Amino acid sequence: MPAYSDLHVHLRGTISEAMVAKLGDLHGIPTPERDAAQPDSRLTSFERFLDEYRTRTSCIRTAQDLADVGRAFFELSAADGLSYMEVQLSPQHSEHLGLDFNLELDLLSREIDRIQESHGMIVKVIATAVRHLGxxxxxxxxxAVAKAKHPLVVGFGLTGNEMMYRPKEFADAFAVARDVGLGLTAHVGEWTGPDQIIEAISSLNLSRLGHGLSAAKHEEALSCLVSHQVTVEVCIASNLALGRVESAESHPVKDFVSKGVPCALCTDDPAFFFTSVPKEIALARQAGLSETEVDRCLAAGILAAFCDDSTRSALLAVTA
Ligand SMILES: [Zn+2]
Incomplete structure (x- = not known):
């Protein structure tokens, strides 16, 4: 079985219950209640998810807090057998909190070096722009990301409200990132139609795409993904929790894989969707993927990583 990777995971979305309590204590913020009766119940709506996300991550107040969140998640992921991950972080969010993005990266680097030394797991960062901020x-x-050239940052992405603006309006931003050699990905087709998937691939030069659900059963979007060999970052637990698919069995990953779309299995916001890479693999099987197809997805996760070629060759030699 190819090595486990996670190409789509928001670092703040990994915050554990224990870390919410610990940082809450540190900063004097009351720990928010979770639905005790059904802690893993579906979040049911994007608004509810955003509410919970804001509340539970509001205890991350300093660069050190974020490094602590990172350390806890890296340890958990290494125990799950991961060899590689790219975590998404937004410089705009840091700025909003009055934090220095590059200082956050420096503190995170220490934790990343530690986990690589102790477990051999490699962690990189995708700097993301927030779509609804324009x-x-x-x-x-x-x-700013291109100028800073922080060694941890290997990619540039787009997150946020898909209903705001069109993908092509972000072409200038993506061109700047591409010019300095960053890998490119964007959340598209989770909430918007297949036209946005086609537009994003052509105008942003993406090699990866987050979710892409609306390409399902849309021949033109599917053939665009296949002809450009754009890897879809598939996040089944997230899609289930937010009601984007009815069941794992009805998730389009099976269709994507059988049509030749490269798919990587990812966790999105694992602490909110109660997931992990091993759980995503189990969900992919439930969605109808054979063992060979699961292996193909795991290999796609390495092939589409924004790492350098020597790292990729080393990861391809690792087996889970
Ligand atoms: Zn995401």
């Missing part, structure tokens, strides 16, 4: 802000973010 193209101008995304462009400024890309320029």
């Amino acid at each position: 193209p101008r802000s995304a462009f400024e973010t890309a320029v």
